[in-house]
Structure formats: C-alpha cells, structure tokens
Amino acid sequence: MDYLVIEGSRPLNGTVEISASKNAALPMIMAAILSENEVIFSNLPRLTDVDFAIRILVELGGKVSMNREGDHLTAKIKFPDSASFVAPYELVRKMRASISVLGPLLARFGKAKVSLPGGCAIGSRPVDLHIMVMEKLGAKVTVEEGYIFAEAEKLKGTEIVFPFVSVGATQAAIMTAAMAEGVSVIRNVSMEPETVELGKMLNDMGAKIDGLGTETLTIHGVNKRTLPGPKSPISVIPDRIEAGTFAVAAAATRGRVEVKNAVAEHIEILLYNLRESGVIVENTKDGFIVDARHLKKIKPVDIITSPYPGFPTDLQAQWMAYMSIADGTSTISEKIFENRFIHIGELFRLGARIKYSGNKATVQGVERLKGAPVMATDLRASASLVIGGLIAEGTTEIHRVYHIDRGYERIDQKLTALGAKIVRNRE
Numbered sequence: 236m237d238y239l240v241i242e243g244s245r246p247l248n249g250t251v252e253i254s255a256s257k258n259a260a261l262p263m264i265m266a267a268i269l270s271e272n273e274v275i276f277s278n279l280p281r282l283t284d285v286d287f288a289i290r291i292l293v294e295l296g297g298k299v300s301m302n303r304e305g306d307h308l309t310a311k312i313k314f315p316d317s318a319s320f321v322a323p324y325e326l327v328r329k330m331r332a333s334i335s336v337l338g339p340l341l342a343r344f345g346k347a348k349v350s351l352p353g354g355c356a357i358g359s360r361p362v363d364l365h366i367m368v369m370e371k372l373g374a375k376v377t378v379e380e381g382y383i384f385a386e387a388e389k390l391k392g393t394e395i396v397f398p399f400v401s402v403g404a405t406q407a408a409i410m411t412a413a414m415a416e417g418v419s420v421i422r423n424v425s426m427e428p429e430t431v432e433l434g435k436m437l438n439d440m441g442a443k444i445d446g447l448g449t450e451t452l453t454i455h456g457v458n459k460r461t462l463p464g465p466k467s468p469i470s471v472i473p474d475r476i477e478a479g480t481f482a483v484a485a486a487a488t489r490g491r492v493e494v495k496n497a498v499a500e501h502i503e504i505l506l507y508n509l510r511e512s513g514v515i516v517e518n519t520k521d522g523f524i525v526d527a528r529h530l531k532k533i534k535p536v537d538i539i540t541s542p543y544p545g546f547p548t549d550l551q552a553q554w555m556a557y558m559s560i561a562d563g564t565s566t567i568s569e570k571i572f573e574n575r576f577i578h579i580g581e582l583f584r585l586g587a588r589i590k591y592s593g594n595k596a597t598v599q600g601v602e603r604l605k606g607a608p609v610m611a612t613d614l615r616a617s618a619s620l621v622i623g624g625l626i627a628e629g630t631t632e633i634h635r636v637y638h639i640d641r642g643y644e645r646i647d648q649k650l651t652a653l654g655a656k657i658v659r660n661r662e
C-alpha cells in the first residue's frame with residue numbers, strides 16, 4: 236500500500252486546476268443505465284471511485300469504451316436490454332454509492348436486485364430512504380440475505396416528502412420518478428450542485444424535471460423503460476470539495492493559491508468562513524484566489540455542517556485541521572453523519588488539541604503542529620491529515636492513502652506543483 240511523506244511548514248504558492256466532480260460523476264454514470272443511446276462523458280476524473288462505477292456497469296453488461304487523454308478520461312457507455320438487473324455484494328460492498336443503481340435498474344427492467352452496501356467509517360449510512368422511494372413509486376421491495384429486491388410492473392408518480400435531506404435518496408427519487416407514469420412531487424430534496432447536474436443530464440436525455448436547485452421537484456414521468464439519451468457529450472462540473480480542500484490548504488499554510496476550473500458559488504459558505512478567519516479570497520472568472528500570506532493570527536471560526544448551501548460535511552475534517560492552529564477556540568458541529576470525527580484521533584497525534592462529545596467538537600488552537608506518522612481512515616479524513624502534514628513542523632507520514640485516491644486526482648502531484656514537499660512511497 237502507498238503512503239505519503241510530507242515535510243511540512245511550507246506555504247503553498249501557485250495555481251491548481253480542479254478536476255471534475257466525483258460526486259457529480261458517480262450518479263451520472265449510473266443514470267446512463269436509463270439511456271437508449273450511447274452516453275459520452277468527456278472529462279471524467281481519474282479516481283478509483285469513478286473507475287469502480289464504470290466497472291459496475293460493465294459487470295452488469297454495459298458496453299464501455301474509455302480513452303485517457305492526459306488528465307481527461309472520456310467514456311462511452313451503452314447499456315443494452317440484455318444487461319443484468321443484479322448488482323452483487325462483491326461489487327456494491329466496495330463503494331456505497333453503488334446503491335444508486337437500484338432506481339435505474341428497477342425502471343429499466345421492472346426489477347432490481349442490489350446488495351445492501353453496508354456501513355463505512357463515517358457511520359452506519361442506512362438506505363431506508365432509498366427503499367421508501369421505490370415503495371412510494373409502486374415497487375414491491377423485500378430485503379433478505381443482504382440484498383434489496385425491488386419489483387414493479389409499473390412505476391407510478393406520487394408525492395414523496397423526505398424527513399431530512401438525503402443526497403443519494405434524492406438522486407434515487409429523481410432517476411426513478413423520471414421514468415414512472417404520471418407526475419411526482421418530491422419535497423425536502425437535496426439542492427447540492429451534484430444533484431442539480433444529475434437532473435440536468437436526465438432532462439437532456441429526455442426527462443421532464445422541474446425545480447432543480449430548490450426544495451421541491453415536480454417530475455413528469457415519461458412512462459417508459461428508457462430515455463432517448465443525451466444530445467451531446469456530457470462535461471462534469473468541477474469538484475467543489477477538491478476546490479475547497481485546496482482553498483483550506485492554502486489558508487492553513489499561509490500561502491497564495493489560484494484555484495482554477497472551480498465554481499466559487501458552489502462553496503460560498505466555505506469561502507465566507509475563510510474570509511471570516513482573516514484570509515483574502517477573491518473570485519476570478521474561472522475560480523478564485525486564496526491569499527493568506529499576511530495572516531499572522533488565524534481567527535477561530537465556528538462551523539455547523541448542513542445540506543447545501545450550508546457548510547459541506549465533506550469539508551468539515553479539512554476545516555478542523557485549519558482551526559487546529561487558530562488563535563483561540565472554535566467549535567465544529569457535524570449534523571449530517573453520526574461518526575465523522577475519526578480524524579480527531581489522528582490530528583491529535585500531530586499535536587492538535589481537540590475534544591468532542593456527540594457531534595460537537597471543540598478545537599483549541601495551538602501555536603504549531605509537529606509531524607508524526609498517522610493513518611487515513613476515510614476519504615475526507617485523509618484530506619485533513621494532508622493539511623495537518625502541510626502545516627506541521629517536520630515529517631508526517633500518512634498511511635492507507637488509498638482512501639485519498641478515491642476522491643482526489645493526483646493530489647501529491649498537484650501539491651508538489653504548489654511547492655509542497657510531498658512524496659508517495661510504497662509500504
């Protein structure tokens with residue numbers, strides 16, 4: 236297994252180009268199941284999770300051709316009627332986002348058998364809302380021997396009200412209701428940019444989804460097994476979490492970084508909080524610039540994670556690493572996942588002073604962090620350890636770095652280009 240070695244205390248300076256969004260690409264790849272014609276993606280990020288999503292479609296019987304042109308990955312996907320409706324455990328268990336094949340397979344074949352994904356480091360991550368969606372749209376759903384089996388002669392539009400915002404369950408509802416007979420009104424939905432992009436792709440394919448980006452969606456189901464397909468190749472939006480991660484790393488190392496191919500508006504709350512902490516952030520035509528070269532004392536800023544447009548839970552761990560060297564105490568409340576503080580133990584090894592109980596952490600800023608060997612536990616926790624290593628004096632080794640490769644394309648190379656001393660070794 237690879238591990239990263241970072242010599243810290245060096246400000247990041249320069250320009251970084253953000254890759255296409257993992258969390259936009261994954262559901263869009265699954266939505267290709269609904270297309271009558273070939274779906275072409277022009278700029279997929281080279282991430283293990285994206286490779287894996289493609290592999291799932293191939294294992295199901297999809298015809299996929301990939302072409303790597305430098306940083307860009309183009310993929311042509313055609314999902315035939317002869318494909319399977321069964322997503323087996325050995326595939327789904329490796330990536331929970333695979334659960335999003337449930338709706339498209341059900342709509343396409345009238346039945347779907349998908350393994351329960353199981354939990355992960357940040358929580359049990361149940362899929363009860365996904366099951367609720369299928370049942371509300373008329374499917375008969377049974378869960379046995381670790382599999383969800385859904386069957387529906389006909390899917391019928393209906394009203395669905397989510398008890399709280401779920402990105403994945405919203406996306407499941409959109410993909411499935413789009414194919415049903417009749418109108419669906421879906422309330423308290425995810426407004427995340429990734430969900431909006433999925434809806435736009437489906438509309439481009441022939442669906443009729445109104446209200447994208449608002450709390451309520453109205454979907455006029457097409458009452459078919461497939462949609463005609465996209466009119467042109469699909470370009471995936473920039474990864475706002477990668478952009479936010481580099482923004483925080485620039486601030487924490489007191490550098491100046493221009494983040495290109497990013498949409499500032501998609502992480503407006505993060506950029507606002509960076510300004511509140513004393514950092515200069517200016518928007519540019521294709522991203523933004525973070526300038527913290529003047530920053531003597533980092534002002535502590537409290538955050539509470541919430542669904543978009545609130546503070547993204549996927550940037551909570553990175554923010555915590557930044558606040559660990561603030562001039563004072565800050566609080567971080569994690570309202571989305573029940574166990575997303577695993578990175579605290581590892582930041583502790585770098586000298587951070589953090590206490591927590593339940594979903595609220597209190598970070599007492601220290602003068603400096605000191606390098607140490609640490610272990611990544613999940614994707615975004617790894618990013619916070621990289622930021623910790625960039626800040627710390629001395630050497631930090633980050634083990635189990637396969638976590639970070641799931642969601643960050645060539646992070647060590649991008650950081651090296653910004654002046655970081657970071658190398659990838661093999662254990």
Ligand code: EPZ
Pocket residue numbers: 258259261332358359360361362363364365366400401402403404429548549571572573614615642
């Ligand atoms: C998506 O996960 C993202 N993953 C996550 O990013 C992100 O943290 C999360 O949304 C919140 O923004 C992808 O897009 C592939 P949820 P998802 O359903 O859809 C509970 C990353 O690092 N819940 O919005 O699984 C759930 O347990 C990943 O890139 C139920 O109770 O998140 C959680 O507490 C991590 N029942 C809350 O809802 C359900 O049926 C929000 O989860 C579904 C979810």
